[in-house]
Amino acid sequence: MTTPDAIGWAATAVFTASYLTREQARLRRVQMAGATLWLTYGLVLQAPPVIGSNILVLSAACWAEYRHRRDRDSAPASGTAPSTAAPATEAGGDRRAAEAA
Structure with a gap:
């Protein structure tokens, strides 16, 4: 097996492993590793x-x-996730009316 072939097969294995990854942070790292291998493969083969x-x-x-x-580093120290709630409306106002405005 040639070096480019080995790099290509390694990139294929990492890419395939990304489909088995459930955690988002790990998925990003696997994607970065796979892309780095594919980039190396492309550079070796000079394939634009x-x-x-x-x-x-x-x-x-x-x-x-x-x-x-x-975002993680700027999150509140209490360990709670940032709020995804709809913005507050005026006292007693209808949220849908406020969103439409």
Whole structure:
């Protein structure tokens, strides 16, 4: 087996493993590892479509991981998740009317 083939098969294995990943943080890390392997494969073969697509995938996964860590670090110290509740309305007002405004 050639080195490019080994890299390609490793990338395939990591990509396949991402489908078995349930935790979001772990999924992002597996995606980054897979994209890095595919990027390496593309560089070895000098294949611009493989290089370009995996630069995009790696960038998106890194950005998502950064955003997750930033949000986690800025979360309240009480350990509660940020609220996803609808914005408060004026006293006694109808929330649907406030959202329509």
